[in-house]
Amino acid sequence: xxxxxxxxxxxxxxxxxxxxxxxxxxxxxxxxxxxxxxxxxxxxxxxxxxxxxxxxxxxxxxxxxxxxxxxxxxxxxxxxxxxxxxxxxxxxxx
Numbered sequence: 212x213x214x215x216x217x218x219x220x221x222x223x224x225x226x227x228x229x230x231x232x233x234x235x236x237x238x239x240x241x242x243x244x245x246x247x248x249x250x251x252x253x254x255x256x257x258x259x260x261x262x263x264x265x266x267x268x269x270x271x272x273x274x275x276x277x278x279x280x281x282x283x284x285x286x287x288x289x290x291x292x293x294x295x296x297x298x299x300x301x302x303x304x305x
Contacts, residue, residue, distance in 0.1 A: 258285045259296045260303070 214222075230236045240249060254277050261271045268282050277285075289296050 255281065255285050256296075256299075258282055259289060260300060262286055262289055263296070263300050 226239070227236075230239055244252070254275055257275050258271055258277050258281060261274065262282070262285060266274075268279060271277060271282050272279065285296075
């Protein structure tokens with residue numbers, strides 16, 4: 212029987228939560244993702260940090276090289292998303 216996407220997502224989230232430190236996390240994500248997928252996720256997180264700090268699109272574009280579509284997508288997630296960024300950004304700032 213094939214698993215549905217929610218089962219797969221739950222397995223992925225459990226795997227991430229099972230990681231003990233940054234080295235394990237790095238190794239897992241290097242195995243799981245392509246280099247471009249990792250770069251894209253890291254860029255989106257950086258864009259979220261800069262938006263959260265109040266920077267404007269043009270400044271973020273110059274700093275990160277992110278497209279305006281990416282910046283807009285991250286901004287939408289910050290404003291109307293599941294609050295994932297809002298959960299993690301304060302923790303990263305500590």
